[in-house]
Amino acid sequence: MPVVTSSLSNDQQNKLLSLLGHVRLHLLYKASIHGYTAAAFHSRCDIQGPTVIAAYNGAGFVFGAYTSKDYTQSKEEVSDKEAFLYSISAEGHKPLKISGITGKCAFTDADSGPDYGALVFLHEDKPAVKSNPGTSFNFKDTEMHGDNLELTDFEVYRVEDLGDLLAKPWRNIQWTDEKKQQLTKAVLNYQPAIKTVHQARVLLVGPVGAGKSSFFNSINSAFRGNMTSQAIAGTAESSVTTQFRTYTIKAGKGGGAVPLILCDTMGLEENPDAGLDIEDLVSIYKGHIKDRYQFSSSGPLLADAPGYKKSVTLSDKIHCVVYVVDTCKASILSQKMRDKFAAIRKKTNQLGIPQILLMTKVDEACPLVGEDLKNVYRSTYIQKMAHKLSESLGIPLNCVLPVKNYSQELELEQDTDTLLLAAVEQMLNYADNFFENQVVEDQGGDDKLDLYRSNDHLPPALTEQRVV
Numbered sequence: 001m002p003v004v005t006s007s008l009s010n011d012q013q014n015k016l017l018s019l020l021g022h023v024r025l026h027l028l029y030k031a032s033i034h035g036y037t038a039a040a041f042h043s044r045c046d047i048q049g050p051t052v053i054a055a056y057n058g059a060g061f062v063f064g065a066y067t068s069k070d071y072t073q074s075k076e077e078v079s080d081k082e083a084f085l086y087s088i089s090a091e092g093h094k095p096l097k098i099s100g101i102t103g104k105c106a107f108t109d110a111d112s113g114p115d116y117g118a119l120v121f122l123h124e125d126k127p128a129v130k131s132n133p134g135t136s137f138n139f140k141d142t143e144m145h146g147d148n149l150e151l152t153d154f155e156v157y158r159v160e161d162l163g164d165l166l167a168k169p170w171r172n173i174q175w176t177d178e179k180k181q182q183l184t185k186a187v188l189n190y191q192p193a194i195k196t197v198h199q200a201r202v203l204l205v206g207p208v209g210a211g212k213s214s215f216f217n218s219i220n221s222a223f224r225g226n227m228t229s230q231a232i233a234g235t236a237e238s239s240v241t242t243q244f245r246t247y248t249i250k251a252g253k254g255g256g257a258v259p260l261i262l263c264d265t266m267g268l269e270e271n272p273d274a275g276l277d278i279e280d281l282v283s284i285y286k287g288h289i290k291d292r293y294q295f296s297s298s299g300p301l302l303a304d305a306p307g308y309k310k311s312v313t314l315s316d317k318i319h320c321v322v323y324v325v326d327t328c329k330a331s332i333l334s335q336k337m338r339d340k341f342a343a344i345r346k347k348t349n350q351l352g353i354p355q356i357l358l359m360t361k362v363d364e365a366c367p368l369v370g371e372d373l374k375n376v377y378r379s380t381y382i383q384k385m386a387h388k389l390s391e392s393l394g395i396p397l398n399c400v401l402p403v404k405n406y407s408q409e410l411e412l413e414q415d416t417d418t419l420l421l422a423a424v425e426q427m428l429n430y431a432d433n434f435f436e437n438q439v440v441e442d443q444g445g446d447d448k449l450d451l452y453r454s455n456d457h458l459p460p461a462l463t464e465q466r467v468v
Helices: 010-020 038-045 177-188 212-224 278-285 327-332 335-350 367-371 373-377 380-393 414-436 445-449 460-467
Strands: 023-030 051-057 062-067 076-078 084-088 096-099 107-109 119-121 129-131 151-161 200-205 243-250 257-264 320-326 355-360 400-402
Touching: 010 023, 010 051, 010 062, 010 084, 023 038, 023 327, 038 151, 062 119, 151 327, 177 257, 177 414, 200 212, 200 278, 200 414, 212 243, 212 257, 212 355, 212 414, 257 414, 278 335, 320 327, 320 380, 320 414, 327 355, 327 380, 335 380, 355 380, 355 414, 367 373, 373 380, 373 414, 380 400, 400 414
Parallel strands: 200 257, 200 320, 320 355, 355 400
Antiparallel strands: 023 151, 051 062, 051 151, 062 084, 076 107, 084 096, 119 129, 243 257
């Protein structure tokens, strides 16, 4: 399936946004990819909330319609005081905005292409527009579309209100160098709760392009003190990562290992036969898959296959699972992807592995955060997306952590490091929860107690045993 990207130029997008306010656009439908039919339009655009149409013609016009209402194929006339038509011409400096005629409906919610009376898009299931000025909306043909009704492309975007800044942040974090140093020290001094384990193993799981490999590179950069690119990262349509990789992080060039191993996998894909296989994921959880194992499209690694690690210890197992989701795509996660996350969550819960969700690219998702990362917990949009991901993926809200990966920077930034290190600290805390829940077999009395570093790390039952 081709990568679906917007045809709007930066100038056209900025002009369109000037009509819509402080919003974000999510591309739902592109006729040149999905087809110039009403059926294709409705399959991707029905019940999506506020949307805006962008129709392109050979005369250089981008024109369309905005509505705050849903498309539902109700076959009824829909009134919408917020609806408008617009046009952006190649020569015009200011976009044209046309409000509806008082007392007239905004559009007819039929099973045809979008019908705004004055403009009927995808007319007769063709790359064409029918123009009827004076019906619901009034305009001059030359100003709206230059009398060119043949379309070169047709797109529909969901319009999401980004909101403003909260008066009080929904989470408190100190954006100081002292806090960054405190987090760095806490991570470097971390010791797993069980003596036989020296490093916590954290697995990154997420859709293709969510930023898993970039997250490792960002953490690695924060500890190395300079930008690194050890893990292969990119923006390809299919997973850039095709192997299971375990990455050790060094504290400075030539320094000692940080007590954390980040494990990277293939990206998740909607197609059941593509991307990371859930059975391979379970084998990773249990420590049976070795570093650099090449994932196979023919099926999961079997227990009798070469490369399957039969003898494992607690150090080989995954101690915390981190789901990685691109915040820019949080509101348009498909049902297939949500179902895949649910299946993974079920397997992960059965094995008792703690889970965290990372919201990446928060600076791209919200311009206010892009301007100043300190706004991340004051952004109403980021808060809204955190709640949405928590509900749709079944992750408690206190386990949802916004982060920004390094992507275009050449120098480290204190605020970025602080947010990244705070996420790592939570991962280590959750790994300790995993250790504390382990049942150690063939150990009794004080021998079982000796497996833990201190009473602070003991499960309640073991603490009570020592007290007795």
